Amino acid sequence: MRTRAAPRRLASGWAWPGIARAHVQPHLEAYAFVGPALLVLAIFVLLPMVYALWVSLFDYGIGGSNEFTGLANYLQALRDQLFWKSMGVTSIYAVGSATLGLAWALGLAVMVTRRLPFMGWFRVVYFVPSVGSIVAVATVWLWLLDYNLGLVNYWLSLLHVGRLPFLQDPRWALGSLIFIGAWIGSSYNLPIFAAGIESVSREQLEAAELDGAGAWQRFRHVTLPAIAPISRYAVIMAIIGSFQVLGLIDVLTSGGPENGTLVTIKYIWQQGWDFLHLGYASALSLFMLVFLLVVTWQQLRAGRG
Amino acid sequence: MAAAPSRPRLGLGVRRRRLVMAAVPTYAVAIAFLVVFVFPFVYMFGTALKPNAEIYTFPPRVLPQHAVWTDFLAAWNDAHFSRYFFNSSVVAGVSAITNVIFGSMAGYGFARLRFPGRDLLFLLVLVTLMIPNAVLIVPLFLMMKDVPLTDPGGWLNTYQGIILPTAVTGFSIFLMRQFLAGLPRNLDEQAKIDGCNLFQIYLHVILPLSRPALAIIAVFTILTRWNDYTWPLVAANSPDLYTVQIGLAGFVHTHVAAWNLLMAGAVIAAVPMVLVYAVAQPYFAQSLSALGTGIKE
Numbered sequence: 001m002r003t004r005a006a007p008r009r010l011a012s013g014w015a016w017p018g019i020a021r022a023h024v025q026p027h028l029e030a031y032a033f034v035g036p037a038l039l040v041l042a043i044f045v046l047l048p049m050v051y052a053l054w055v056s057l058f059d060y061g062i063g064g065s066n067e068f069t070g071l072a073n074y075l076q077a078l079r080d081q082l083f084w085k086s087m088g089v090t091s092i093y094a095v096g097s098a099t100l101g102l103a104w105a106l107g108l109a110v111m112v113t114r115r116l117p118f119m120g121w122f123r124v125v126y127f128v129p130s131v132g133s134i135v136a137v138a139t140v141w142l143w144l145l146d147y148n149l150g151l152v153n154y155w156l157s158l159l160h161v162g163r164l165p166f167l168q169d170p171r172w173a174l175g176s177l178i179f180i181g182a183w184i185g186s187s188y189n190l191p192i193f194a195a196g197i198e199s200v201s202r203e204q205l206e207a208a209e210l211d212g213a214g215a216w217q218r219f220r221h222v223t224l225p226a227i228a229p230i231s232r233y234a235v236i237m238a239i240i241g242s243f244q245v246l247g248l249i250d251v252l253t254s255g256g257p258e259n260g261t262l263v264t265i266k267y268i269w270q271q272g273w274d275f276l277h278l279g280y281a282s283a284l285s286l287f288m289l290v291f292l293l294v295v296t297w298q299q300l301r302a303g304r305g
Numbered sequence: 306m307a308a309a310p311s312r313p314r315l316g317l318g319v320r321r322r323r324l325v326m327a328a329v330p331t332y333a334v335a336i337a338f339l340v341v342f343v344f345p346f347v348y349m350f351g352t353a354l355k356p357n358a359e360i361y362t363f364p365p366r367v368l369p370q371h372a373v374w375t376d377f378l379a380a381w382n383d384a385h386f387s388r389y390f391f392n393s394s395v396v397a398g399v400s401a402i403t404n405v406i407f408g409s410m411a412g413y414g415f416a417r418l419r420f421p422g423r424d425l426l427f428l429l430v431l432v433t434l435m436i437p438n439a440v441l442i443v444p445l446f447l448m449m450k451d452v453p454l455t456d457p458g459g460w461l462n463t464y465q466g467i468i469l470p471t472a473v474t475g476f477s478i479f480l481m482r483q484f485l486a487g488l489p490r491n492l493d494e495q496a497k498i499d500g501c502n503l504f505q506i507y508l509h510v511i512l513p514l515s516r517p518a519l520a521i522i523a524v525f526t527i528l529t530r531w532n533d534y535t536w537p538l539v540a541a542n543s544p545d546l547y548t549v550q551i552g553l554a555g556f557v558h559t560h561v562a563a564w565n566l567l568m569a570g571a572v573i574a575a576v577p578m579v580l581v582y583a584v585a586q587p588y589f590a591q592s593l594s595a596l597g598t599g600i601k602e
Binding site: 027029030031033034036037038040041044045046047048049051052055060108111112114116118119122124125126127128129131132133134135136137139140141142143144146149151154183187240243244246247250251265268272273278281282285286288289292293296 | 575
């Protein structure tokens with residue numbers, strides 16, 4: 001048997017090691033289909049993940065001066081008040097903009113799924129803020145909220161409210177960012193919720209109506225449970241998205257005033273590219289990743305339990 | 306249904322009027338939110354058409370009294386938005402092509418073929434969806450800076466440097482796999498019986514059937530790459546390679562009060578994607594139901 005197998009192997013031009021011959025060779029075509037994409041993901045997503053861990057163990061400067069410092073970056077991060085402040089700011093932004101944006105999206109989704117003329121048209125147009133780029137959107141809000149010339153402050157002056165420091169006061173600035181984040185988020189999540197509401201079974205809704213459930217009870221006990229999986233996905237994506245708001249921050253506040261809108265991604269940017277502490281920036285981004293994974297895991301667990 | 310005839314029948318006019326009256330508050334809310342979502346874009350466009358003198362007029366107007374196109378020309382030529390526009394188009398266009406090709410190939414592999422390690426590898430694809438780009442920018446920057454066999458600076462400030470990290474995304478693969486999972490297998494099995502090899506099946510059976518999925522992958526890739534901010538900011542530090550978003554964000558800081566120019570830049574950044582969205586609108590509903598099936602699995 002063995003002596004017979006050997007010439008056949010050689011005839012193929014390449015002697016395959018035993019395991020590879022049995023497991024890989026018959027599936028070469030399949031691997032050729034998934035291979036190129038997996039190669040890209042391996043090199044540009046998975047390898048950088050591992051490399052981020054490695055870099056975080058060094059005092060890494062761009063000039064080439066890098067020294068192995070073990071866990072020093074992590075210990076520094078634990079003591080870095082500005083970093084934890086940035087995590088606090090980001091969390092407030094995330095919870096505020098996600099809550100407001102998702103509630104807003106859900107309300108509008110209920111409205112646009114009513115069987116009325118033109119609702120489909122409203123639904124299409126409401127999505128526009130999500131496709132008009134974040135930097136362009138941030139720029140127009142910068143103009144609308146301008147202290148002296150902005151249209152919003154002009155309208156407020158007509159109501160005798162007086163000018164409000166939308167972007168000049170730390171608390172107002174974070175509030176303004178939460179509103180703009182919710183504005184974009186509601187636009188983005190509306191079609192997701194609308195698709196969810198439309199997939200709720202008609203029979204169930206009609207059965208509930210026959211049992212005497214009112215509109216609110218039908219929504220609360222039939223529609224809401226049915227769209228729970230989609231909602232959970234939307235919450236997770238909204239929170240992950242909140243941690244990446246660099247474009248919005250760069251245009252509107254640059255993290256100020258008084259670091260009141262210094263979100264973590266902006267702080268990581270400052271450490272990495274303004275101060276060239278790339279090792280430290282890498283450690284901070286891994287802290288952020290762990291935090292996000294815990295939040296995601298909590299969300300998924302809450303869904304199961 | 307059976308109860309309907311016993312109800313007192315209203316005249317058509319009265320009934321319709323009642324329906325309309327009941328819907329009035331809904332339409333009032335709908336129009337209010339239309340203003341909330343669309344007004345900033347109207348104001349963006351209105352300001353971009355204003356001559357310099359009209360920016361500071363009081364009371365402020367939404368639309369210009371004398372519309373001019375000079376702001377657009379200034380942004381396009383003097384502020385180099387033409388260059389940024391070209392760069393963004395290259396990045397979005399090439400990414401769309403690579404995502405469609407490699408995403409559909411991998412999606413086909415995961416949906417239809419059997420091979421050792423398939424489920425584990427697909428799990429890895431899903432893991433890549435969970436990793437925020439923000440975590441990857443430092444290591445990616447260092448990798449791109451030191452690409453073997455390149456000059457100092459590596460692939461920073463190159464198109465391949467901007468494009469490669471998202472040349473194919475887990476999302477594209479996932480979307481294609483979900484689409485094919487909902488497609489009956491008998492067509493490609495028939496082709497197999499007829500003696501087609503896997504590549505022929507992919508090319509002549511799978512791809513033509515998957516046009517809606519391919520369109521969604523292309524549109525989503527174009528939207529996300531055009532609107533991308535963080536990675537292009539890291540990868541391009543020379544204005545020659547700036548995308549529209551990076552150019553506009555920088556423009557905001559260099560032209561602080563030139564609102565008409567800034568809004569012209571914003572229009573150049575935003576409007577192409579609004580148009581892409583308008584054209585691709587029919588595919589959006591499908592993509593969302595595809596997402597839905599993914600979550601429920």
